[in-house]
Amino acid sequence: xxxxxxxxxxxxxxxxxxxxxxxxxxxxxxxxxxxxxxxxxxxxxxxxxxxxxxxxxxxxxxxxxxxxxxxxxxxxxxxxxxxxxxxxxxxxxxxxxxxxxxxxxxxxxxxxxxxxxxxxxxxxxxxxxxxxxxxxxxxxxxxxxxxxxxxxxxxxxxxxxxxxxxxxxxxxxxxxxxxxxxxxxxxxxxxxxxxxxxxxx
Numbered sequence: 001x002x003x004x005x006x007x008x009x010x011x012x013x014x015x016x017x018x019x020x021x022x023x024x025x026x027x028x029x030x031x032x033x034x035x036x037x038x039x040x041x042x043x044x045x046x047x048x049x050x051x052x053x054x055x056x057x058x059x060x061x062x063x064x065x066x067x068x069x070x071x072x073x074x075x076x077x078x079x080x081x082x083x084x085x086x087x088x089x090x091x092x093x094x095x096x097x098x099x100x101x102x103x104x105x106x107x108x109x110x111x112x113x114x115x116x117x118x119x120x121x122x123x124x125x126x127x128x129x130x131x132x133x134x135x136x137x138x139x140x141x142x143x144x145x146x147x148x149x150x151x152x153x154x155x156x157x158x159x160x161x162x163x164x165x166x167x168x169x170x171x172x173x174x175x176x177x178x179x180x181x182x183x184x185x186x187x188x189x190x191x192x193x194x195x196x197x198x199x200x201x
Contacts, residue, residue, distance in 0.1 A: 020055035024087065027054045027187040058086030060191040062181030063160070065096065068197030074168040077150060080196070081162050082183040088156035089114065092186045096165055098145070102180040102193045108145035108173065112163045114156060119165065121147040134163075144173040169201035176200045 001017035012034075031047040042048065063081035070076075084090045091114055099107025103126055111120035112134060120129040121140045130140035135153040139146050150166035177199050183191045 024055050027052055027185075054187060058084055058090050058185050058187075058189060060084045060091060060183035060185050060189060062094070062183050062191050062194040062196065065179055065181065065196040067199075068179070069199065071200040072169075073171065073201055075146075075148065075166050076168075077152065078165045078167060078179075079152075079162055080165065080181055081160060082181070082191075083160050084183065084185060085159060086185065087159055088161040090185050091156075091161055091183055093120075093184050094161065094163060095180075095182045095184075096163075096196075097180040097182075098167075098169075098177040098199060099180075100178065102182065106144065107177070108142070108167065108169065110145075110147050110165050110167065112154060112165070114154065114161065117154070119147055119149065121145070143170065145169045171201075173201050 001015055003015045005012065005014045029052050030050045032050050033047050034042040061083045063083055065078050065080045078096060080094065080096045082091060082094045093111050093113050095109065095111045097103050097107065097109045103109050105125050109122040109126060113120065117134050118131045119134045120131055121142060122129050124143050132138045132140050132147060132149050134149060135151065136149040139148040146168045148166040150164055152164040154161065154163045179196045179199055181194045181196050
């Protein structure tokens with residue numbers, strides 16, 4: 001750039017001329033840190049949050065689920081595909097919902113948070129969510145289904161995310177259920193509620 005850094009007393013002002021790439025979308029936090037020649041760092045070496053910047057608006061989407069139809073109590077691995085024009089790492093949470101409508105109460109509603117690699121299963125009334133590590137041991141249950149950690153990891157690559165949900169339906173959760181998906185970015189932008197298929201436990 002054409003603007004030099006300036007020193008004034010104890011203050012240093014540095015211009016950084018940055019052009020973000022088109023795939024680097026979504027809300028970003030701006031951090032700063034200063035270090036002396038003696039190795040002393042500002043704020044005890046803890047990064048200081050200075051603000052936020054959104055290089056480009058992003059569009060999340062729900063693409064598909066496989067299998068998209070069928071029947072049985074399981075366990076069945078449903079692999080749901082999601083997308084984000086700002087990159088898959090911009091996805092804060094994705095949902096997969098089995099019921100009469102999206103996130104209906106007394107249904108099997110699950111989710112995945114890429115940031116902490118956690119699977120979610122919502123309670124019968126959707127007021128709380130139990131968590132289990134993705135691709136790890138353990139499981140969580142509500143009255144309609146059990147969600148297991150499974151043996152297959154989620155894959156985030158480019159603008160796409162493929163998330164496996166290993167689900168066992170309870171015997172009382174009868175009748176054909178619609179399958180819906182939704183994706184949400186860190187800035188709160190949500191995709192449309194997307195019908196993906198149906199399943200009959």
